[in-house]
Protein backbone atom coordinates (compact mmCIF):
# COMPACT_ATOMS: atom_id res chain seq x y z
CA UNK A 1 0.00 0.00 0.00
CA UNK A 2 2.78 2.47 0.79
CA UNK A 3 5.20 4.11 -1.62
CA UNK A 4 5.61 2.13 -4.81
CA UNK A 5 8.55 -0.26 -4.67
CA UNK A 6 9.19 -0.87 -8.39
CA UNK A 7 8.61 0.90 -11.65
CA UNK A 8 6.50 -2.02 -12.85
CA UNK A 9 4.22 -1.49 -9.90
CA UNK A 10 3.45 1.98 -11.26
CA UNK A 11 1.58 0.31 -14.10
CA UNK A 12 -1.04 -0.70 -11.54
CA UNK A 13 -0.81 1.81 -8.75
CA UNK A 14 -4.53 2.26 -8.16
CA UNK A 15 -4.20 3.02 -4.46
CA UNK A 16 -1.53 5.67 -5.04
CA UNK A 17 -3.67 7.28 -7.75
CA UNK A 18 -6.69 7.22 -5.41
CA UNK A 19 -4.56 8.95 -2.76
CA UNK A 20 -3.57 11.57 -5.36
CA UNK A 21 -7.23 12.11 -6.27
CA UNK A 22 -8.12 12.65 -2.60
CA UNK A 23 -5.93 15.77 -2.53
CA UNK A 24 -7.92 17.28 -5.41
CA UNK A 25 -4.78 19.04 -6.64
CA UNK A 26 -4.69 17.95 -10.30
CA UNK A 27 -5.63 20.60 -12.86
CA UNK A 28 -6.01 23.32 -10.23
CA UNK A 29 -4.65 26.80 -11.04
CA UNK A 30 -1.09 27.75 -10.19
CA UNK A 31 -0.69 29.11 -6.66
CA UNK A 32 2.01 31.39 -5.28
CA UNK A 33 2.66 29.12 -2.26
CA UNK A 34 3.76 26.24 -4.53
CA UNK A 35 5.60 28.58 -6.91
CA UNK A 36 7.60 29.96 -4.00
CA UNK A 37 8.69 26.50 -2.84
CA UNK A 38 9.71 25.54 -6.39
CA UNK A 39 11.54 28.85 -6.75
CA UNK A 40 13.48 28.27 -3.51
CA UNK A 41 14.31 24.72 -4.66
CA UNK A 42 15.71 26.14 -7.92
CA UNK A 43 17.85 28.62 -6.00
CA UNK A 44 19.10 26.15 -3.39
CA UNK A 45 20.10 23.69 -6.13
CA UNK A 46 21.31 26.43 -8.50
CA UNK A 47 19.14 24.97 -11.26
CA UNK A 48 17.22 26.93 -13.92
CA UNK A 49 14.20 24.59 -13.90
CA UNK A 50 12.22 23.60 -10.79
CA UNK A 51 8.93 21.70 -10.77
CA UNK A 52 6.26 20.57 -8.34
CA UNK A 53 5.22 17.51 -10.30
CA UNK A 54 2.44 14.98 -9.71
CA UNK A 55 2.55 11.60 -11.42
CA UNK A 56 -0.94 10.89 -12.71
CA UNK A 57 -2.25 7.77 -14.51
CA UNK A 58 -0.93 8.68 -17.95
CA UNK A 59 0.86 11.99 -17.49
CA UNK A 60 2.89 14.04 -15.07
CA UNK A 61 1.22 17.32 -14.21
CA UNK A 62 2.97 20.36 -12.77
CA UNK A 63 1.41 22.40 -9.99
CA UNK A 64 4.36 24.72 -10.38
CA UNK A 65 6.77 24.92 -13.32
CA UNK A 66 9.61 27.39 -12.90
CA UNK A 67 11.68 27.75 -16.06
CA UNK A 68 9.53 25.40 -18.15
CA UNK A 69 6.61 26.47 -20.37
CA UNK A 70 4.48 23.28 -20.15
CA UNK A 71 2.09 22.22 -17.37
CA UNK A 72 2.25 18.51 -18.17
CA UNK A 73 4.10 15.82 -20.15
CA UNK A 74 3.11 12.26 -21.09
CA UNK A 75 4.06 9.61 -18.54
CA UNK A 76 6.50 7.94 -20.94
CA UNK A 77 8.46 11.21 -20.94
CA UNK A 78 8.60 11.39 -17.13
CA UNK A 79 11.79 11.13 -15.11
CA UNK A 80 9.84 11.82 -11.93
CA UNK A 81 8.08 8.44 -12.05
CA UNK A 82 11.47 6.83 -11.30
CA UNK A 83 11.92 9.16 -8.34
CA UNK A 84 8.77 7.75 -6.72
CA UNK A 85 10.59 4.47 -6.14
CA UNK A 86 12.88 5.73 -3.38
CA UNK A 87 12.59 7.78 -0.20
CA UNK A 88 15.67 9.92 -0.97
CA UNK A 89 16.56 12.28 -3.77
CA UNK A 90 16.73 10.59 -7.17
CA UNK A 91 19.63 11.95 -9.18
CA UNK A 92 20.48 11.51 -12.86
CA UNK A 93 23.82 13.31 -13.43
CA UNK A 94 23.49 13.17 -17.23
CA UNK A 95 20.17 12.25 -18.81
CA UNK A 96 21.84 11.92 -22.23
CA UNK A 97 24.08 9.17 -20.89
CA UNK A 98 21.24 7.17 -19.36
CA UNK A 99 19.50 4.69 -21.68
CA UNK A 100 16.22 5.20 -19.77
CA UNK A 101 16.08 8.91 -20.63
CA UNK A 102 18.42 9.61 -23.58
CA UNK A 103 15.50 9.50 -26.05
CA UNK A 104 13.22 11.85 -24.01
CA UNK A 105 12.08 15.06 -25.69
CA UNK A 106 13.71 17.23 -23.00
CA UNK A 107 17.05 15.56 -23.83
CA UNK A 108 16.80 15.59 -27.62
CA UNK A 109 15.33 19.08 -27.89
CA UNK A 110 17.32 22.08 -29.21
CA UNK A 111 18.30 23.43 -25.79
CA UNK A 112 18.41 20.07 -23.94
CA UNK A 113 18.06 19.40 -20.24
CA UNK A 114 20.80 17.08 -18.98
CA UNK A 115 20.68 16.98 -15.19
CA UNK A 116 17.80 15.83 -12.96
CA UNK A 117 17.33 15.67 -9.17
CA UNK A 118 13.91 14.92 -7.66
CA UNK A 119 12.75 14.48 -4.05
CA UNK A 120 9.56 12.41 -3.76
CA UNK A 121 6.41 13.97 -2.29
CA UNK A 122 5.46 11.31 0.24
CA UNK A 123 2.15 11.62 2.10
CA UNK A 124 1.85 10.83 5.83
CA UNK A 125 0.28 7.49 4.86
CA UNK A 126 3.20 6.61 2.62
CA UNK A 127 2.05 7.36 -0.93
CA UNK A 128 4.52 9.02 -3.30
CA UNK A 129 2.38 11.45 -5.28
CA UNK A 130 5.08 13.15 -7.31
CA UNK A 131 8.27 15.09 -6.81
CA UNK A 132 9.82 18.43 -6.13
CA UNK A 133 12.51 18.32 -8.79
CA UNK A 134 15.15 20.49 -10.40
CA UNK A 135 16.71 20.21 -13.85
CA UNK A 136 19.73 21.80 -15.46
CA UNK A 137 21.04 22.21 -19.00
CA UNK A 138 24.44 20.79 -18.12
CA UNK A 139 25.48 17.44 -16.64
CA UNK A 140 26.35 17.84 -12.95
CA UNK A 141 25.93 16.64 -9.36
CA UNK A 142 24.01 17.86 -6.28
CA UNK A 143 25.79 18.30 -2.96
CA UNK A 144 24.54 16.22 0.01
CA UNK A 145 23.46 19.46 1.75
CA UNK A 146 21.46 20.60 -1.28
CA UNK A 147 19.87 17.14 -1.43
CA UNK A 148 18.84 17.47 2.23
CA UNK A 149 17.34 20.88 1.56
CA UNK A 150 15.50 19.64 -1.54
CA UNK A 151 14.00 16.81 0.58
CA UNK A 152 13.03 19.33 3.29
CA UNK A 153 11.31 21.52 0.70
CA UNK A 154 9.49 18.45 -0.66
CA UNK A 155 8.17 17.83 2.85
CA UNK A 156 6.94 21.44 2.92
CA UNK A 157 5.05 20.83 -0.34
CA UNK A 158 3.33 17.84 1.29
CA UNK A 159 2.46 19.95 4.36
CA UNK A 160 0.93 22.52 2.04
CA UNK A 161 -1.11 19.79 0.36
CA UNK A 162 -2.28 18.56 3.76
CA UNK A 163 -3.18 22.08 4.85
CA UNK A 164 -5.25 22.70 1.73
CA UNK A 165 -7.03 19.39 2.16
CA UNK A 166 -7.81 20.18 5.80
CA UNK A 167 -9.15 23.59 4.74
CA UNK A 168 -11.34 21.98 2.08
CA UNK A 169 -12.65 19.48 4.63
CA UNK A 170 -13.37 22.25 7.09
CA UNK A 171 -15.22 24.19 4.37
CA UNK A 172 -17.23 21.09 3.54
CA UNK A 173 -18.06 20.48 7.19
CA UNK A 174 -19.15 24.09 7.63
CA UNK A 175 -21.42 23.80 4.58
CA UNK A 176 -22.91 20.56 5.96
CA UNK A 177 -23.38 22.16 9.35
CA UNK A 178 -25.12 25.12 7.75
CA UNK A 179 -27.45 22.85 5.77
CA UNK A 180 -28.26 20.88 8.93
CA UNK A 181 -28.94 24.12 10.82
CA UNK A 182 -31.31 25.29 8.09
CA UNK A 183 -33.06 21.93 8.14
CA UNK A 184 -33.38 22.14 11.92
CA UNK A 185 -34.87 25.62 11.62
CA UNK A 186 -37.44 24.33 9.11
CA UNK A 187 -38.23 21.33 11.32
CA UNK A 188 -38.59 23.53 14.38
CA UNK A 189 -41.32 25.47 12.58
CA UNK A 190 -43.05 22.66 10.72
CA UNK A 191 -45.54 19.99 11.69
CA UNK A 192 -43.87 16.76 10.60
CA UNK A 193 -47.01 14.90 9.48
CA UNK A 194 -48.65 17.64 7.40
CA UNK A 195 -45.80 20.02 6.54
CA UNK A 196 -47.94 22.92 7.79
CA UNK A 197 -46.73 25.48 10.33
CA UNK A 198 -46.65 23.94 13.79
CA UNK A 199 -48.36 25.46 16.82
CA UNK A 200 -45.24 27.34 17.93
CA UNK A 201 -44.50 29.02 14.61
CA UNK A 202 -48.19 29.74 14.01
CA UNK A 203 -48.39 31.47 17.38
CA UNK A 204 -45.33 33.57 16.45
CA UNK A 205 -47.04 34.55 13.19
CA UNK A 206 -50.23 35.46 15.09
CA UNK A 207 -48.29 37.78 17.41
CA UNK A 208 -46.57 39.35 14.42
CA UNK A 209 -49.92 39.96 12.72
CA UNK A 210 -51.34 41.36 15.94
CA UNK A 211 -48.52 43.92 16.04
CA UNK A 212 -49.05 44.81 12.36
CA UNK A 213 -52.80 45.25 12.92
CA UNK A 214 -52.10 47.49 15.90
CA UNK A 215 -50.03 49.66 13.56
CA UNK A 216 -52.99 49.97 11.21
CA UNK A 217 -52.64 47.06 8.78
CA UNK A 218 -55.75 46.02 6.90
CA UNK A 219 -58.09 43.80 8.98
CA UNK A 220 -57.35 40.08 9.07
CA UNK A 221 -59.54 37.05 9.84
CA UNK A 222 -58.90 33.89 11.82
CA UNK A 223 -60.39 30.48 11.13
CA UNK A 224 -60.34 27.54 13.53
CA UNK A 225 -61.01 24.27 11.70
CA UNK A 226 -61.69 20.86 13.24
CA UNK A 227 -62.24 17.69 11.19
CA UNK A 228 -65.59 16.03 11.91
CA UNK A 229 -65.92 12.56 13.44
CA UNK A 230 -62.23 12.04 13.06
CA UNK A 231 -62.08 9.48 15.84
CA UNK A 232 -64.42 7.29 13.76
CA UNK A 233 -61.95 7.30 10.81
CA UNK A 234 -59.17 6.14 13.10
CA UNK A 235 -61.35 3.54 14.79
CA UNK A 236 -62.84 2.08 11.59
CA UNK A 237 -59.92 2.33 9.14
CA UNK A 238 -56.87 2.53 11.36
CA UNK A 239 -54.54 5.25 12.52
CA UNK A 240 -52.57 5.31 9.25
CA UNK A 241 -55.74 6.22 7.31
CA UNK A 242 -56.34 8.94 9.90
CA UNK A 243 -52.82 10.25 9.21
CA UNK A 244 -53.49 10.19 5.45
CA UNK A 245 -56.72 12.12 6.03
CA UNK A 246 -54.79 14.81 7.92
CA UNK A 247 -52.29 15.04 5.06
CA UNK A 248 -55.10 15.24 2.52
CA UNK A 249 -56.67 18.09 4.45
CA UNK A 250 -53.31 19.89 4.63
CA UNK A 251 -52.84 19.51 0.84
CA UNK A 252 -56.32 20.82 0.26
CA UNK A 253 -55.61 23.86 2.46
CA UNK A 254 -52.42 24.54 0.49
CA UNK A 255 -54.44 24.68 -2.72
CA UNK A 256 -57.50 26.58 -1.40
CA UNK A 257 -55.83 29.31 0.69
CA UNK A 258 -53.82 32.15 -0.82
CA UNK A 259 -50.05 32.23 -0.59
CA UNK A 260 -50.23 35.10 1.91
CA UNK A 261 -52.49 33.08 4.24
CA UNK A 262 -50.91 30.90 6.91
CA UNK A 263 -52.37 27.57 7.90
CA UNK A 264 -51.06 25.80 10.99
CA UNK A 265 -51.77 22.51 12.72
CA UNK A 266 -52.91 23.53 16.17
CA UNK A 267 -52.98 19.96 17.47
CA UNK A 268 -54.62 16.60 16.67
CA UNK A 269 -57.25 17.18 13.98
CA UNK A 270 -57.53 20.90 14.71
CA UNK A 271 -56.11 23.60 12.39
CA UNK A 272 -55.92 27.39 12.43
CA UNK A 273 -55.74 29.72 9.46
CA UNK A 274 -54.74 33.36 9.45
CA UNK A 275 -56.02 35.36 6.49
CA UNK A 276 -54.23 38.73 6.40
CA UNK A 277 -55.94 41.68 4.68
CA UNK A 278 -59.20 39.74 4.48
CA UNK A 279 -62.67 40.82 5.63
CA UNK A 280 -65.24 38.50 7.19
CA UNK A 281 -67.24 38.06 4.00
CA UNK A 282 -64.16 37.12 1.98
CA UNK A 283 -63.06 34.74 4.73
CA UNK A 284 -66.50 33.11 4.72
CA UNK A 285 -66.12 32.56 0.98
CA UNK A 286 -62.74 30.90 1.56
CA UNK A 287 -64.25 28.69 4.28
CA UNK A 288 -67.00 27.73 1.87
CA UNK A 289 -64.40 26.77 -0.74
CA UNK A 290 -62.82 24.44 1.86
CA UNK A 291 -66.20 22.79 2.59
CA UNK A 292 -66.85 22.28 -1.14
CA UNK A 293 -63.35 20.99 -1.89
CA UNK A 294 -63.58 18.46 0.95
CA UNK A 295 -66.97 17.24 -0.27
CA UNK A 296 -65.45 16.60 -3.70
CA UNK A 297 -62.43 14.73 -2.41
CA UNK A 298 -63.03 11.16 -1.18
CA UNK A 299 -60.46 9.66 1.16
CA UNK A 300 -58.10 7.46 -0.89
CA UNK A 301 -58.26 3.67 -0.49
CA UNK A 302 -61.53 3.58 1.46
CA UNK A 303 -64.59 1.53 0.48
CA UNK A 304 -67.35 2.60 0.35
CA UNK A 305 -66.12 6.08 -0.69
CA UNK A 306 -66.10 8.55 2.17
CA UNK A 307 -65.52 12.29 2.34
CA UNK A 308 -64.07 14.33 5.14
CA UNK A 309 -65.92 17.31 6.51
CA UNK A 310 -64.80 20.11 8.75
CA UNK A 311 -66.44 22.48 11.23
CA UNK A 312 -65.10 26.02 11.57
CA UNK A 313 -65.20 29.04 13.81
CA UNK A 314 -64.47 32.37 12.12
CA UNK A 315 -63.70 35.78 13.59
CA UNK A 316 -62.19 39.11 12.65
CA UNK A 317 -58.77 39.33 14.28
CA UNK A 318 -59.15 42.08 16.89
CA UNK A 319 -55.57 43.16 17.75
CA UNK A 320 -56.64 44.75 21.03
CA UNK A 321 -58.16 41.55 22.35
CA UNK A 322 -55.72 39.19 24.16
CA UNK A 323 -54.80 36.23 21.98
CA UNK A 324 -56.09 33.59 24.43
CA UNK A 325 -59.48 35.35 24.54
CA UNK A 326 -59.64 35.33 20.71
CA UNK A 327 -58.80 31.62 20.68
CA UNK A 328 -61.47 30.82 23.30
CA UNK A 329 -63.98 32.77 21.21
CA UNK A 330 -63.07 30.76 18.11
CA UNK A 331 -63.31 27.57 20.10
CA UNK A 332 -66.83 28.38 21.21
CA UNK A 333 -67.85 29.23 17.60
CA UNK A 334 -66.41 25.89 16.52
CA UNK A 335 -68.34 24.13 19.27
CA UNK A 336 -71.52 25.79 18.03
CA UNK A 337 -70.77 24.61 14.48
CA UNK A 338 -70.38 21.04 15.78
CA UNK A 339 -73.58 21.26 17.79
CA UNK A 340 -75.55 22.65 14.86
CA UNK A 341 -74.72 19.63 12.68
CA UNK A 342 -71.01 19.98 11.69
CA UNK A 343 -69.62 20.70 8.18
CA UNK A 344 -70.37 24.41 8.57
CA UNK A 345 -68.79 27.73 9.61
CA UNK A 346 -69.98 29.86 12.51
CA UNK A 347 -68.90 33.52 12.65
CA UNK A 348 -68.38 35.32 15.97
Ligand SMILES: Nc1nc2c(ncn2[C@@H]2O[C@H](COP(=O)(O)OP(=O)(O)OP(=O)(O)O)[C@@H](O)[C@H]2O)c(=O)[nH]1
Nearest residue numbers: 226227228229230231232234239242243268269338
Ligand atom coordinates in the same frame (compact mmCIF):
# COMPACT_ATOMS: atom_id res chain seq x y z
N1 LIG B 1 -54.49 9.39 12.88
C1 LIG B 1 -54.33 10.41 13.70
N2 LIG B 1 -55.29 10.69 14.59
C2 LIG B 1 -55.10 11.73 15.42
C3 LIG B 1 -53.97 12.52 15.39
N3 LIG B 1 -54.12 13.48 16.34
C4 LIG B 1 -55.30 13.27 16.94
N4 LIG B 1 -55.93 12.23 16.40
C5 LIG B 1 -57.20 11.63 16.75
O1 LIG B 1 -58.25 12.51 16.42
C6 LIG B 1 -59.39 12.07 17.16
C7 LIG B 1 -60.18 13.28 17.63
O2 LIG B 1 -61.35 12.78 18.19
P1 LIG B 1 -62.40 13.70 18.88
O3 LIG B 1 -61.70 14.79 19.62
O4 LIG B 1 -63.31 12.79 19.66
O5 LIG B 1 -63.15 14.39 17.74
P2 LIG B 1 -63.94 13.84 16.48
O6 LIG B 1 -64.00 12.35 16.44
O7 LIG B 1 -63.36 14.49 15.26
O8 LIG B 1 -65.38 14.39 16.74
P3 LIG B 1 -65.91 15.83 16.45
O9 LIG B 1 -64.75 16.78 16.53
O10 LIG B 1 -66.92 16.09 17.52
O11 LIG B 1 -66.51 15.81 15.09
C8 LIG B 1 -58.87 11.22 18.31
O12 LIG B 1 -59.21 9.88 18.08
C9 LIG B 1 -57.34 11.37 18.21
O13 LIG B 1 -56.67 10.19 18.58
C10 LIG B 1 -52.96 12.18 14.43
O14 LIG B 1 -51.92 12.83 14.31
N5 LIG B 1 -53.20 11.13 13.61
